Every structure is written in C-alpha cells, then in structure tokens.
Amino acid sequence: MAEYFPADKLFLIAGPCVLESDELNLRVGEALAKLADRIPGGIIYKASFDKANRSNRGAARGPGLDAGLEALDRVRRATGLPVLTDVHTPEQCAPAAKVVDVLQIPAFLCRQTDLLDAAGATGKPVNGRSSDIAVTERGTFFGYGDLVVDMRSFTRLREACEAPVIFDATHSVQKPGQGPDGASGGAREYVPILALSAIAAGAQGLFLETHPDPDCAPSDGPNMLPLSELGALLDRAVDIWARVNR
Numbered sequence: 001m002a003e004y005f006p007a008d009k010l011f012l013i014a015g016p017c018v019l020e021s022d023e024l025n026l027r028v029g030e031a032l033a034k035l036a037d038r039i040p041g042g043i044i045y046k047a048s049f050d051k052a053n054r055s056n057r058g059a060a061r062g063p064g065l066d067a068g069l070e071a072l073d074r075v076r077r078a079t080g081l082p083v084l085t086d087v088h089t090p091e092q093c094a095p096a097a098k099v100v101d102v103l104q105i106p107a108f109l110c111r112q113t114d115l116l117d118a119a120g121a122t123g124k125p126v127n128g129r130s131s132d133i134a135v136t137e138r139g140t141f142f143g144y145g146d147l148v149v150d151m152r153s154f155t156r157l158r159e160a161c162e163a164p165v166i167f168d169a170t171h172s173v174q175k176p177g178q179g180p181d182g183a184s185g186g187a188r189e190y191v192p193i194l195a196l197s198a199i200a201a202g203a204q205g206l207f208l209e210t211h212p213d214p215d216c217a218p219s220d221g222p223n224m225l226p227l228s229e230l231g232a233l234l235d236r237a238v239d240i241w242a243r244v245n246r
Contacts (some may be wrong), residue, residue: 004044004102004125004135005164006083010241011041011205012234013127013166015083017220018062019071027212029079031227034082036081038234040241041205043237044102045075046084051219053088053108060218065092069099076100084127090118097122104128107138107171135161136207137198138168146187147172149194154202167198168207174223187224188214192233199240206237 005011016028029045036043049068051061056231068085076083082101086108087093096103103119105128107192109117110168116128125132135157149172157165172194175185211217214224225233 004042005127005166006041007204008245009041010039010199010238011044013046013205013207013217014210014230015046015084016211017048017209017224018051018060018218019049020069020218022071022074024212025071025075025125026078028210028227029075029081031230033079033081035231035234036202038231038237043081044084045072045079045092046104046207046209047072047075048086048219050088053106062219065095069096087115087119090114091120093118096122100124101141102127103234107136132195134164134166134205136166137172137203138169138207141170143175145175147174148200151197151201154198156200158202158204164204165202166205166207167195167203169195169198170202170207170209170220170223170225172221184222186220188223188225189242191223191225192229192236195233195242196236199237200244202244208233 014032019025020151032043032045049062049065072083072085084102084104085096085100086104086106087096102125110128119126127134127136137153139146139149154165169191173187173190209224210227210230212227214221214226
C-alpha cells in the first residue's frame with residue numbers, strides 16, 4: 001500500500017466529485033498530472049461513477065458503473081495517474097477492482113460488513129485491518145449545520161488503526177441539506193485553513209475534490225476547491241508537512 005499511501009511522504013487524492021464528460025474528466029486529470037511532481041507522495045485521481053447517497057432524489061448521480069469505469073480507465077491511461085473510486089454495494093467491488101487502483105468506502109457505508117468484506121476480498125488497497133487500508137477523517141455532524149473536525153482525531157486514528165490517516169478537506173466544509181432544493185451546501189473558503197491545520201496536526205494525506213468551475217458542477221460544487229487554486233494550496237501543504245516532519 002505504500003505505493004499509494006506512503007507513511008513518510010505527503011500524498012494527495014483529488015479529482016471531481018462525480019465523473020462528467022471525458023473533456024472535463026481529462027482536464028482535471030491532466031492538471032493533476034502536472035502537479036504530481038510537486039507532491040512527494042504522489043497524486044491519486046478520484047471520481048465517483050455514482051453518487052448513491054443523494055439528499056435530493058432528483059439530483060444528478062453520475063454515469064453508472066460500466067460507463068464510469070470505462071471513463072476512469074481512459075483517465076488512467078491518458079494521465080498515468082493511479083485512480084480511485086467509491087463502491088456502494090458488494091457486487092460493485094470486483095468489477096471496479098479490475099479497473100481502478102484503490103477502492104473507497106463512502107463515509108455513510110463504513111459499517112456495512114458485506115461491503116467491507118467484498119472490498120477487502122479484491123486485494124486492492126481500500127480507503128475506508130490490514131496493511132492495505134487507509135482511513136479518512138471528514139468531521140462530525142452535531143446537528144447545527146456544520147461538520148466539526150477535531151484535530152486530535154489524526155493522532156487517535158493513527159494510534160488506533162495503525163494505518164495512514166487522510167483528511168478530507170472538502171467534504172468537511174459541507175453543509176448537509178442547506179443548499180437549494182434540499183441539496184447540500186458548503187463553505188469552500190475554509191478548505192485551505194482546515195487542510196493546512198490537519199497536516200500540522202498529523203494527517204498524512206489530503207483528499208480534495210476539485211473542479212474547474214465548482215458552481216456549475218453537478219454534485220458538491222459548494223464545497224469543491226477551484227482547480228485554479230489547487231497548486232498554491234499544495235505548495236503550502238508540502239511546506240508545512242516538511243516543517244512538521246523535519
């Protein structure tokens with residue numbers, strides 16, 4: 001797993017929330033590939049083939065399993081980046097593992113035993129106890145509209161799980177159910193400060209959803225980081241990582 005989640009180097013998981021057109025998917029992927037040399041632990045491209053946890057039943061969900069995996073394979077071959085996607089049912093794990101490098105368990109499904117068993121059985125690294133698991137912190141919802149990140153979590157998770165700990169800096173600023181028509185809102189202006197704080201507190205990797213035009217994205221736009229701002233944030237993140245781990 002150190003190939004994707006090194007314990008001694010800052011790494012990044014990044015990409016659009018959900019797969020869109022090949023043009024958009026590749027635009028983001030090519031931008032990430034150009035940044036990869038600036039991140040010591042490398043970059044993993046992520047995107048979902050299905051947003052299966054919509055708060056609004058009519059919201060966009062993505063291209064689906066078959067078309068989505070084909071799209072991810074095109075990104076992988078065009079950019080050379082490893083790719084990650086989330087799975088939602090046990091039946092999706094095996095076909096996804098044939099295409100992607102890393103499987104991800106959505107936060108709301110992290111206690112679905114059959115799904116976890118099926119993901120582990122593929123032999124792929126899983127972002128979600130073995131040597132092939134990483135865990136991700138994305139805050140806790142207390143009921144007043146914001147997710148709150150306890151910076152002690154990074155130390156606690158590293159000690160409890162003995163696995164790399166990632167910080168999801170974009171979902172942590174989500175405002176569930178506070179967008180138009182019952183969709184989730186977000187406060188993307190807080191992404192940089194939370195990301196940098198998490199690294200200082202011990203996070204070993206970052207998860208950042210990014211898009212060239214978040215306000216026009218079909219999913220999670222309010223909490224996604226504009227692609228044009230990603231490079232500057234990563235430079236600051238690498239600097240803080242080096243200072244903390246000197």
